[in-house]
Amino acid sequence: MSGLGAVLEAARQLHANHADLRDYAPWPEDLAPANLPARPVPATKIIAETPLRGIDMTQPLINAVRAASGVAAWKRTYTEEEVGAHFRNHYGYFELFGPTGHFNSSSLRGYIAYWGEGLNYDWHSHEAEELYLCLAGGAEFHRSDGSLTLEPGQTRAHDSRQSHAMTTHVKPILTFVLWRGPGLADLPRMDR
Numbered sequence: 001m002s003g004l005g006a007v008l009e010a011a012r013q014l015h016a017n018h019a020d021l022r023d024y025a026p027w028p029e030d031l032a033p034a035n036l037p038a039r040p041v042p043a044t045k046i047i048a049e050t051p052l053r054g055i056d057m058t059q060p061l062i063n064a065v066r067a068a069s070g071v072a073a074w075k076r077t078y079t080e081e082e083v084g085a086h087f088r089n090h091y092g093y094f095e096l097f098g099p100t101g102h103f104n105s106s107s108l109r110g111y112i113a114y115w116g117e118g119l120n121y122d123w124h125s126h127e128a129e130e131l132y133l134c135l136a137g138g139a140e141f142h143r144s145d146g147s148l149t150l151e152p153g154q155t156r157a158h159d160s161r162q163s164h165a166m167t168t169h170v171k172p173i174l175t176f177v178l179w180r181g182p183g184l185a186d187l188p189r190m191d192r
């Protein structure tokens with residue numbers, strides 16, 4: 001297996017092995033391949049060329065993402081006006097499964113998302129509930145009730161419409177993100 005199929009299989013195994021993910025939502029049973037065309041962004045090349053170190057449980061998904069980087073449909077939600085050119089050139093995500101993902105699902109949304117080092121992802125929110133899992137690297141996750149630095153294998157949840165932000169320091173971060181509940185097909189918005 002290669003490409004996005006291998007990414008999906010690695011994500012499925014990680015979901016089965018990680019209690020936080022398993023408890024958050026059942027693995028979607030309605031997955032159907034959407035055959036999305038590849039769509040590179042500037043971060044695609046960075047991800048393919050940067051050795052990203054996780055833990056034993058997350059490394060297979062990291063490796064599958066790096067190998068499939070060139071065939072994924074990468075997106076950037078925010079405009080240069082919102083986040084600046086440097087941010088846009090060092091981040092990107094793709095929807096592995098969900099309403100508009102590589103594999104269609106209307107029950108759960110799963111993203112692979114990357115931010116390079118030294119980025120400030122400003123306060124934003126969305127209706128869907130969210131769980132971040134750090135696959136590789138690390139970042140500081142902010143909520144109004146406090147900040148937490150995530151390392152590989154650790155998770156952070158955001159409630160519906162709860163404003164959150166993120167800062168990367170000397171390391172980049174690669175994440176696997178789950179969205180559940182109402183607003184599943186929406187996009188995050190900056191809270192400004």
Ligand SMILES: [Fe+2]
Nearest residue numbers: 130158164188
């Ligand atoms: Fe979020």
